[in-house]
Amino acid sequence: xxxVLVLNAGSSSVKFALIDVDHYxxxxxxxxxxxxxxxxxxxxxxxxxxxxxxxxxxxxxxxASNHKEALSHIVTWIDKNYGLTSLAGxxxxxxxxxxxxxxxxxxxxxxxxxxxxxxxxxxLHQPHNLAAIDSLTDLAxxxxxxxxxxxxxxxxxxxxxxxxxxxxxxxxxxxxxYGFHGLSYSYIANELxxxxxxxxxxRVLVAHLGNGAxxxxxxxxxxxxxxxxxxALDGLMMGTRTGSIDPAVIFYLMRDQGMSxxxxxxxxxxxxxxxxxxxxxxxxxxxxxxxxxNRHAREALELFTYRIIRDAGAxxxxxxxxxxxxxxxxIGENDRQLxxxxxxxxxxxxxxxxxxxNAGKKRKISGEVGPVALVIPTNEEVMIARETAxxxxxxxx
Ligand code: ADP
Numbered sequence: 474x475x476x477v478l479v480l481n482a483g484s485s486s487v488k489f490a491l492i493d494v495d496h497y498x499x500x501x502x503x504x505x506x507x508x509x510x511x512x513x514x515x516x517x518x519x520x521x522x523x524x525x526x527x528x529x530x531x532x533x534x535x536x537a538s539n540h541k542e543a544l545s546h547i548v549t550w551i552d553k554n555y556g557l558t559s560l561a562g563x564x565x566x567x568x569x570x571x572x573x574x575x576x577x578x579x580x581x582x583x584x585x586x587x588x589x590x591x592x593x594x595x596x597l598h599q600p601h602n603l604a605a606i607d608s609l610t611d612l613a614x615x616x617x618x619x620x621x622x623x624x625x626x627x628x629x630x631x632x633x634x635x636x637x638x639x640x641x642x643x644x645x646x647x648x649x650x651y652g653f654h655g656l657s658y659s660y661i662a663n664e665l666x667x668x669x670x671x672x673x674x675x676r677v678l679v680a681h682l683g684n685g686a687x688x689x690x691x692x693x694x695x696x697x698x699x700x701x702x703x704x705a706l707d708g709l710m711m712g713t714r715t716g717s718i719d720p721a722v723i724f725y726l727m728r729d730q731g732m733s734x735x736x737x738x739x740x741x742x743x744x745x746x747x748x749x750x751x752x753x754x755x756x757x758x759x760x761x762x763x764x765x766x767n768r769h770a771r772e773a774l775e776l777f778t779y780r781i782i783r784d785a786g787a788x789x790x791x792x793x794x795x796x797x798x799x800x801x802x803x804i805g806e807n808d809r810q811l812x813x814x815x816x817x818x819x820x821x822x823x824x825x826x827x828x829x830x831n832a833g834k835k836r837k838i839s840g841e842v843g844p845v846a847l848v849i850p851t852n853e854e855v856m857i858a859r860e861t862a863x864x865x866x867x868x869x870x
Pocket of ligand 1: 685807
């Protein structure tokens with residue numbers, strides 16, 4: 474048995490999972506939790522799934538004024554309950570691996586410095602990932618640490634799908650499409666390979682629809698196109714993000730509306746998408762309820778659906794047809810209305826919805842003819858645990 478500590482550090486939270494990976498590569502959840510509200514009123518919660526305590530939620534104010542204190546709280550809790558020696562290693566979710574890191578890597582001083590150089594490519598996320606890495610290095614210096622990248626799964630996208638129509642000097646700076654949500658896509662690719670081996674060899678479109686949303690076109694289990702680009706702002710409309718937008722809007726907002734780059738960044742990342750269009754919420758459940766008597770909520774949902782269908786059309790063209798469509802993440806796994814609307818919108822490709830299966834939370838929700846539509850819950854934490862365990866094993870051989 475080996476426990477892998479999975480860490481996902483954001484701007485104001487550190488989420489963690491403790492996952493047991495056995496010698497056969499089977500994973501079992503031991504605990505999942507988070508410190509939220511770092512720097513403000515921080516909260517700590519953890520759910521154990523080992524039967525000792527099914528669900529423990531402890532809320533303590535003021536436990537973490539920074540990422541290091543948050544991690545220290547997590548490490549202390551693990552030590553108290555399982556002993557730090559039970560940890561085989563830690564796997565970090567790292568948003569950006571740049572052009573160089575196309576696989577998970579062991580975090581040596583040299584690799585950490587290389588990741589620091591990528592901060593300008595992901596200034597809103599990478600610094601928090603690095604803060605967790607630095608903190609854990611201080612708190613548990615001998616624990617092997619592995620970085621697992623959101624970009625890595627997309628390293629198979631051919632150049633033509635990766636480059637923007639910019640002068641080569643700008644492309645050479647690294648201004649190109651990287652794509653994100655790679656740990657989720659990689660988990661789905663593995664699930665397909667295990668449970669639908671025939672389909673996994675074909676043309677698959679995966680829709681990761683959560684707060685962040687993107688599409689990935691996979692051929693033979695490899696990414697060949699994705700909607701997110703240089704940043705996680707590109708592509709589909711999201712909870713609070715614009716998705717693709719004519720860049721000339723930026724010039725207009727700067728010149729004519731006097732907005733700064735920071736103002737526009739906040740507008741595009743945090744105040745747009747479902748929240749901006751509805752003026753109500755970024756939460757699909759709230760919008761579904763509001764849609765009955767609120768036009769703006771309805772329009773937000775319509776636009777969200779339309780944008781997915783439009784981009785799905787582009788992805789299907791790149792794939793040269795489609796054998797399977799997979800829905801995943803919070804919205805994809807739970808919002809049956811959206812799945813039905815998307816499958817109807819893609820009926821020109823021969824999709825037919827099995828309404829009962831869609832309502833009944835089944836894995837396969839398409840009819841007997843046409844391409845297959847599946848709902849597969851994603852599990853990025855398990856993917857990180859798997860990659861981490863594999864790398865630790867390899868290194869010991
Ligand atoms: P993140 O990108 O933060 O990991 P998630 O994958 O957890 O996001 O997805 C969050 C989204 O899932 C929210 O928009 C939420 O409204 C939506 N969601 C969760 N449960 C449901 C549900 N039962 N019906 C519709 N939407 C849901």
